[in-house]
Amino acid sequence: xxxxxxxxxxxxxxxxxxxxxxxxxxxxxxxxxxxxxxxxxxxxxxxxxxxxxxxxxxxxxxxxxxxxxxxxxxxxxxxxxxxxxxxxxxxxxxxxxxxxxxxxxxxxxxxxxxxxxxxxxxxxxxxxxxxxxxxxxxxxxxxxxxxxxxxxxxxxxxxxxxxxxxxxxxxxxxxxxxxxxxxxxxxxxxxxxxxxxxxxxxxxxxxxxxxxxxxxxxxxxxxxxxxxxxxxxxxxxxxxxxxxxxxxxxxxxxxxxxxxxxxxxxxxxxxxxxxxxxxxxxxxxxxxxxxxxxxxxxxxxxxxxxxxxxxxxxxxxxxxxxxxxxxxxxxxxxxxxxxxxxxxxxxxxxxxxxxxxxxxxxxxxxxxxxx
Numbered sequence: 001x002x003x004x005x006x007x008x009x010x011x012x013x014x015x016x017x018x019x020x021x022x023x024x025x026x027x028x029x030x031x032x033x034x035x036x037x038x039x040x041x042x043x044x045x046x047x048x049x050x051x052x053x054x055x056x057x058x059x060x061x062x063x064x065x066x067x068x069x070x071x072x073x074x075x076x077x078x079x080x081x082x083x084x085x086x087x088x089x090x091x092x093x094x095x096x097x098x099x100x101x102x103x104x105x106x107x108x109x110x111x112x113x114x115x116x117x118x119x120x121x122x123x124x125x126x127x128x129x130x131x132x133x134x135x136x137x138x139x140x141x142x143x144x145x146x147x148x149x150x151x152x153x154x155x156x157x158x159x160x161x162x163x164x165x166x167x168x169x170x171x172x173x174x175x176x177x178x179x180x181x182x183x184x185x186x187x188x189x190x191x192x193x194x195x196x197x198x199x200x201x202x203x204x205x206x207x208x209x210x211x212x213x214x215x216x217x218x219x220x221x222x223x224x225x226x227x228x229x230x231x232x233x234x235x236x237x238x239x240x241x242x243x244x245x246x247x248x249x250x251x252x253x254x255x256x257x258x259x260x261x262x263x264x265x266x267x268x269x270x271x272x273x274x275x276x277x278x279x280x281x282x283x284x285x286x287x288x289x290x291x292x293x294x295x296x297x298x299x300x301x302x303x304x305x306x307x308x309x310x311x312x313x314x315x316x317x318x319x320x321x322x323x324x325x326x327x328x329x330x331x332x333x334x335x336x337x338x339x340x341x342x343x344x345x346x347x348x349x350x351x352x353x354x355x356x357x358x359x360x361x362x363x364x365x366x367x368x369x370x371x
Contacts, residue, residue, distance in 0.1 A: 008087045009049040011038045017053070017088045021061075024074040033060040047164075053091035054098070065099045069110045072096075076117055085117040093123035101130045108138050116149040124157040125166050132170055136177055143184040148193055155185050155196040161203040175204045179215065186219065187227055194230045201234035209238055213245035220249055240294060240310040242353020252292050252352045257285025258318075260356035262349050271340060271365040272333050279326040279349055279357075283318035290317045291351055297330060298346040299338070300363065306346065309338075332363060340365065 014037045018030040037056035041049055061068040072092060077083035084092060092114065100107025100123070108127055111120035128135040142154040156162065158178045160171040171178060178200070185197050205212035216231045223231065231249070232239075238246035247253070258281065265276035283289050293313040298306040314326055330347070332340065342365040348358035 006044065006046040006049055009041070009046065009053065009090070011041060013088060014038050014041070014053060017084060020075045020083050020088075021071060025061075025071045028071070029060050033057070036060070050091045050094055054094040057091060057095045058098075061095075065103045066106060068099070069096075069103070069106055073110055073113055076113060083117075087118070089114055089118035090122070093118075093120060096120075096123045097126045101126050104131065104134060105138070108135070112142065112150055112153070115153045116147055119149075119156070120153055121157040121159075121162060122165050124153065125162070125168060128158065128168055128171070129166065132168075132177065136181070140181055140184075143181060148188075148190045151185060151188060151190070152193045152196050154181050155193065155200050159196075159200045159203050161206065172207055175208060175211070183219075186230060187224070191226075194226060195233070198230045198233035202237055205235070205237050209241075209243055210245065213238055213243055213249065216249045217245065239292065239353070240312075242350065244353075247292070247353050250292075251290050255289060255291060255351045255354060255356070257283065258289065258291070258351060258356070259284055260349055260351055262347070262357035262359050264347075264359050264361060266361070267359075268362045268364055269332055271342075271363060274329045274331040274333075275347065275361055276327075276329050277347065277359075279313070279328070280323065281316070281318060281326070281351070282323040283320055286320050288317060288319050291315065292353070293326065294350040295328070295330075296348045296350060296355075298348070300341045300343040300345055302339075302341055304343070310350070 015034055017037075018034045021033070022028045022030040033056050036059055037053040039052070041052060044052060061071060072084070072095075075084045077085050093111075096107055096110055096114075100110065104127065108124070111123050114120050114123070124135070124139075136158070139154050139158060142150050145151050158168070158171065158181060160168050160175055182197050182200055185193055188194050188197070201212055201215065212234065216235055220228065220231050235246045235249065239250070261280040263278045263280065265278070269275050279293060279295075281291065281293075292315050294310050295313050296308045296310050298308045301307050311330070313328065316324055318324060340363065342363050344360050344362050346358055346360050348355045350356065
């Protein structure tokens with residue numbers, strides 16, 4: 001099994017943090033910091049561990065934020081010596097998020113200095129929540145920074161629905177203020193940055209589908225291969241939902257004169273195995289059709305209702321009279337993001353966003369079945 005995420009913050013890491021800070025602040029009580037930051041640490045999950053270490057920083061760093069910020073900045077790595085880096089900086093993010101907004105520009109400057117060594121996307125969000133206009137005025141100036149991590153912070157830190165982080169309700173409601181930042185970074189030379197832009201646009205699409213579909217339509221003509229990938233990745237939620245404009249942006253219209261047959265190799269699946277199926281498509285029309293093929297598994301929930309989940313399959317182009325068969329296996333095994341229940345499930349095939357065929361299958365879970 002993979003190592004639990006919580007173990008990224010451990011006693012040895014705390015001790016190393018104390019060493020780096022003490023090297024830049026002779027008055028820093030390293031022993032007290034380590035004792036406070038490791039008290040009950042093994043019993044806590046990742047974010048609770050980070051909060052415990054943050055609270056130890058509250059106690060042992062100066063109450064004056066500018067003085068504490070100077071110590072933390074001096075404790076970051078340089079080309080000639082190690083310093084606070086990687087997961088050590090998660091609690092530092094939380095420290096700055098709590099204390100920094102009262103010293104707005106200084107706090108943002110510290111996060112900018114921190115982000116090349118880990119990430120500052122968690123720490124920056126309370127600044128945006130406190131004063132969105134002021135924060136975005138600073139962040140907008142980062143889109144041309146020579147450091148790719150700073151440029152990425154401009155897009156990732158402003159994502160309305162960033163996972164694991166506080167939501168930004170103002171930007172969920174009206175994302176227009178961050179569109180200039182995303183536009184400026186859309187053709188960034190780093191895939192690392194462009195992927196963040198795509199993820200932010202996909203966040204926005206969950207609340208404003210027509211806005212993102214229109215944004216993509218306005219930037220896809222003559223797009224480079226890299227930009228086209230970004231725009232399609234940004235549209236992934238819309239494409240899965242069959243949004244008409246999003247489909248049209250990538251040349252997918254309503255599928256007409258198309259025969260679609262779904263064949264299941266097994267109508268019963270034992271949990272831990274997989275569903276084998278074949279999709280048979282025939283273009284019975286007189287024009288060539290580009291087709292985006294997805295499939296939906298409607299999972300049984302605890303109350304017996306069904307919950308759909310869309311999976312990508314394949315993109316094909318069929319000439320008039322042309323047929324194609326696509327074989328797939330859908331694994332049904334333990335994963336951390338879903339709990340399975342026995343019973344009758346359904347699989348449906350989507351062609352250009354529209355359901356074109358479906359079949360039912362039964363999931364058996366031997367340890368739960370009682371019949």
